[in-house]
Amino acid sequence: MMKDFRAFVMxxxxxxxxxxxxxGAAFGKIVTSLTDDILMPIIGKIFGGLDFSSYFWRMGAVPANYAGSLTxxxxxxxxxxxLIGYGAFLTQAVNFLIVAFIIFxxxxGVTKAGALIEREAQRLKREEEAATPLxxxxxxxxxxAILREIRDELKARPRV
Structure with a gap:
């Protein structure tokens, strides 16, 4: 079993x-930083707040012993x-759109490069076929030759 597993992994x-x-994990951290540290503050500034991820709707009561900020x-x-944290959700949605666009x-690019390589290979093949004398x-x-002669003589004989 270990031999099969090693073969599978290798x-x-x-x-x-x-x-x-x-x-992908390293790229995800870069995109998260781009989203959280650059894009979302700009979007938050446009919508009236610097920290877009702090946009939320409170759906229930705050505990009596809570001493922090209500925002x-x-x-x-x-x-x-x-809470419904729509700001955090929008941050993640923008993050996803960035990753999806980059993957797209x-x-x-890979598809276009593959098509270009395929067209070039076909062109070279056509040139090679045209350059190769028959x-x-x-x-x-x-x-x-003897069989052809026999056939021709049989065709030439009058039919009986």
Whole structure:
């Protein structure tokens, strides 16, 4: 069983997937930073607040022993107050759109490059076929020549 597992893990597809997951995780952190630290403050400023992730609706009562701010989303959430954090959701939605757009552009580029390579390969094949002279037909063997003569003589005889 361990031998089969080792063979499975060492296959190219599994290693490629592992590398993709690691790079994806690192890329996800970059996109999260872009979203949280650059884009969402700009969007928040447009909509009247600097911290867009603090936009929420409180759905229930605040506990009596809560001493924090009533506008602090993280503290209210930690205290167990039921909240709808639409700002945090919108932040994640923008994060997703950025990642989806980048993946779209990557796939689009790879597809265009593949099509370009395929067209170039077809063009080179056509050029090669056009440049290659046609080989002269092989000389006829003696047996074939004799058989043709017999056929022709049989055709020439009058029918009885």
């Amino acid at each position: 296959r190219g597809n599994v290693l490629d997937l592992a590398v993709a997951v690691i790079i 602090d989303y993280a503290a209210l959430k930690k205290a167990g107050v039921p 552009m990557l796939v689009r 080989a002269p037909p092989a000389p006829e063997s003696a047996e074939i």
